[in-house]
Amino acid sequence: MSVNDCEACPARSQLAQMGINIAGCDHVVALAGNPNTGKSSVFNALTGLRQHVGNWTGKTVTRAEGAFGFGGKRYKLVDLPGTYSLLSASQDEEISRDFLLFGQPDCTVVVTDATALERNLNLVLQVLEITDRAVVCVNLMDEAQRKGIEIDVRSLARDLGVPAVPTVARSKLGMAELVSTVAAVIAGDIRTSPLRVETTGDVREAIGDLVPLIEEFAPGLPNARWIALRLLDGDHKVREALVSGELAGLAQRQRGAASGSAR
Amino acid sequence: MTPSAEAILDRSDGLRRQVGDHFRDRMVSDLYDSARRVAARSVRESGSGKWELDQRIDRLVTSRWLGLPLMALLLGAVFWITILGANVPSQLLANAFFAVEAAAAGWFESLGAPWWLTGLVWHGVFRGLAWVVSVMLPPMAIFFPVFTILEDLGYLPRVAFNLDWLFRKAGAHGKQALTMAMGFGCNAAGVTATRIIDSPRERLLAILTNNFVPCNGRFPTLIMLAVIFVAASFPPAVASAAAAGAVLGVVLLGVGFTLAVSWALSRSVLSGEASAFTLELPPYRRPSVLRILYTSLIDRTVFVLGRAILTAAPAGAVIWILANVDAGGVSLASRAIELLRPLGEAIGLDGVILLAYVIAIPANEIVVPTMLMCYLGGSMMMDITTYDEIRTVLVDEHGWTLLTAVNLMLFSLLHNPCATTILTIWKETRSLRWTGVGALMPLAIAFAACLVTAQGVHLLL
Numbered sequence: 174m175s176v177n178d179c180e181a182c183p184a185r186s187q188l189a190q191m192g193i194n195i196a197g198c199d200h201v202v203a204l205a206g207n208p209n210t211g212k213s214s215v216f217n218a219l220t221g222l223r224q225h226v227g228n229w230t231g232k233t234v235t236r237a238e239g240a241f242g243f244g245g246k247r248y249k250l251v252d253l254p255g256t257y258s259l260l261s262a263s264q265d266e267e268i269s270r271d272f273l274l275f276g277q278p279d280c281t282v283v284v285t286d287a288t289a290l291e292r293n294l295n296l297v298l299q300v301l302e303i304t305d306r307a308v309v310c311v312n313l314m315d316e317a318q319r320k321g322i323e324i325d326v327r328s329l330a331r332d333l334g335v336p337a338v339p340t341v342a343r344s345k346l347g348m349a350e351l352v353s354t355v356a357a358v359i360a361g362d363i364r365t366s367p368l369r370v371e372t373t374g375d376v377r378e379a380i381g382d383l384v385p386l387i388e389e390f391a392p393g394l395p396n397a398r399w400i401a402l403r404l405l406d407g408d409h410k411v412r413e414a415l416v417s418g419e420l421a422g423l424a425q426r427q428r429g430a431a432s433g434s435a436r
Numbered sequence: 437m438t439p440s441a442e443a444i445l446d447r448s449d450g451l452r453r454q455v456g457d458h459f460r461d462r463m464v465s466d467l468y469d470s471a472r473r474v475a476a477r478s479v480r481e482s483g484s485g486k487w488e489l490d491q492r493i494d495r496l497v498t499s500r501w502l503g504l505p506l507m508a509l510l511l512g513a514v515f516w517i518t519i520l521g522a523n524v525p526s527q528l529l530a531n532a533f534f535a536v537e538a539a540a541a542g543w544f545e546s547l548g549a550p551w552w553l554t555g556l557v558w559h560g561v562f563r564g565l566a567w568v569v570s571v572m573l574p575p576m577a578i579f580f581p582v583f584t585i586l587e588d589l590g591y592l593p594r595v596a597f598n599l600d601w602l603f604r605k606a607g608a609h610g611k612q613a614l615t616m617a618m619g620f621g622c623n624a625a626g627v628t629a630t631r632i633i634d635s636p637r638e639r640l641l642a643i644l645t646n647n648f649v650p651c652n653g654r655f656p657t658l659i660m661l662a663v664i665f666v667a668a669s670f671p672p673a674v675a676s677a678a679a680a681g682a683v684l685g686v687v688l689l690g691v692g693f694t695l696a697v698s699w700a701l702s703r704s705v706l707s708g709e710a711s712a713f714t715l716e717l718p719p720y721r722r723p724s725v726l727r728i729l730y731t732s733l734i735d736r737t738v739f740v741l742g743r744a745i746l747t748a749a750p751a752g753a754v755i756w757i758l759a760n761v762d763a764g765g766v767s768l769a770s771r772a773i774e775l776l777r778p779l780g781e782a783i784g785l786d787g788v789i790l791l792a793y794v795i796a797i798p799a800n801e802i803v804v805p806t807m808l809m810c811y812l813g814g815s816m817m818m819d820i821t822t823y824d825e826i827r828t829v830l831v832d833e834h835g836w837t838l839l840t841a842v843n844l845m846l847f848s849l850l851h852n853p854c855a856t857t858i859l860t861i862w863k864e865t866r867s868l869r870w871t872g873v874g875a876l877m878p879l880a881i882a883f884a885a886c887l888v889t890a891q892g893v894h895l896l897l
């Protein structure tokens with residue numbers, strides 16, 4: 174993987190805001206993140222829509238969709254509810270988790286709050302368990318600066334194994350780079366190899382036991398390890414998806430997409 | 437051979453038993469460790485002034501003794517600004533609209549249009565629209581931007597923080613304070629917002645009680661009543677402040693009802709413990725003025741007004757038809773009003789008010805316009821445009837008292853949610869039973885509260 178600045182550099186394409194005109198999009202991009210990190214600001218900056226932005230937790234509880242164009246391609250942007258994790262059974266977290274797993278976005282942008290990066294990384298790491306095509310958007314850089322917090326975005330990207338882009342979405346700073354990075358990840362120009370949470374002891378053994386079975390059952394699934402974690406945690410939705418064949422179907426679609434892009 | 441789904445489930449169940457109950461804790465602590473390691477390498481902090489100022493403000497606005505009074509003061513100030521600013525433009529708008537109505541009706545007549553067409557179009561549909569726009573637009577155009585500034589600053593989570601202990605005492609979730617705050621904007625939005633509460637029991641509490649805070653469809657009603665009846669009983673210098681105080685009182689009463697009903701429900705049909713949660717106090721942010729104007733004027737004001745207009749036009753037509761179609765020599769409206777009168781008077785209101793509430797079920801916004809159309813019916817409509825004149829007509833010709841105004845405010849605060857909210861409750865709960873409770877419980881409480889004040893006053897006088 175590399176998050177070389179030259180590679181991430183936009184091919185001088187212009188961002189075209191397309192509002193709610195989501196018909197005929199080439200790719201789907203999901204927008205995830207903790208509450209109150211400026212997710213809606215990023216959404217508005219990219220789509221040109223004016224979804225209500227509130228300075229408080231839990232404002233977006235439904236999925237909002239919009240579109241933007243870049244480099245001759247159309248992208249559909251899905252704004253997911255802001256959540257701290259993807260582990261609980263509350264409805265906002267389920268909406269996010271289900272979309273990442275079953276909606277299979279081509280790329281997921283995780284918006285983080287630069288002033289509270291450590292806490293935000295908890296969600297980033299959970300997203301990276303589900304999908305490997307992700308870009309971390311380190312937002313609110315201006316607030317971090319005011320609070321005397323410095324973020325080494327390169328080191329962050331290196332450690333996470335996915336690109337990281339510093340932004341100030343309210344003033345639309347860094348949006349062009351964010352979009353070109355997303356495009357590069359989708360096109361395969363940037364290869365990602367996301368950090369997976371290190372497990373220890375018997376949990377690690379249990380995962381080691383399950384993952385080969387799942388991979389054999391549904392070859393090509395990018396997140397067999399996460400499925401194993403969910404099964405061990407007793408997640409009913411994932412159990413059902415396994416039994417109903419939905420999971421195997423996902424894997425099949427994934428394989429189709431992989432052979433398609435290799436062509 | 438490819439393993440079957442069942443085989444994988446069996447294996448994972450076996451492993452689950454081996455790993456035991458602490459799996460979730462282990463997984464989460466592994467996750468936190470990884471996050472900490474990554475953050476430690478890429479984040480460098482040095483102290484700074486702004487952060488400390490934030491914390492000092494927070495200590496003040498969320499302090500044990502000052503937090504709640506400060507909150508009430510801020511809310512009161514918002515109402516005061518709204519009332520002060522909305523009065524004159526409302527009357528100007530009303531004057532302009534009724535001049536248009538008179539001119540247009542005259543023009544229709546001169547063209548030889550049949551009387552019923554002129555009546556239905558201009559004295560029905562148009563008059564309904566005119567009342568809705570002139571009563572609602574000015575307060576909304578002031579209230580929403582001011583409220584949005586508070587929201588943008590980051591004040592709402594502090595409100596939740598201040599109210600958290602009260603909600604917990606009532607057996608409800610602290611986040612209910614946030615969904616309640618959403619309800620001030622729109623109860624349907626407030627009901628949808630309860631998705632942030634993960635316990636089904638506490639979520640249901642939040643859904644069923646959301647209606648007890650007045651939404652912005654009902655604020656203009658409250659503000660108008662406060663201006664016409666409360667402000668008029670005070671000298672002009674303090675009139676606006678008194679009206680703002682009355683609206684604030686009604687809102688606080690609504691919060692009181694939210695807590696009391698939550699408490700009663702969680703001690704009876706929805707019993708259980710309140711669950712803990714973490715609430716994040718976001719940094720204070722400088723509101724961006726242009727965006728505030730845009731969201732509050734376009735997204736909220738125009739949206740609410742548009743909905744009101746859509747329902748007001750047919751409501752205006754319905755009222756005109758009721759008032760002009762006779763059955764046995766008496767208009768349908770008079771019959772309906774007579775029918776509802778005993779019930780209305782028992783709870784300190786009258787037949788017209790109840791009829792207005794029935795017609796306004798699709799949207800609470802149009803209660804006052806509907807009421808005024810019924811009262812001011814065919815009569816010397818054109819002369820009545822100022823609040824003072826409205827007050828004189830209501831008091832002298834229709835026997836309104838301070839009790840009527842107070843009970844109408846109470847009824848407006850507590851009665852059943854509008855059709856949109858009821859539909860949203862159904863969508864969120866998927867239960868006919870809870871939707872029924874959500875619609876009828878507030879109505880019963882509204883009748884009971886008005887009955888108590890009305891009968892109490894009758895006993896005392």
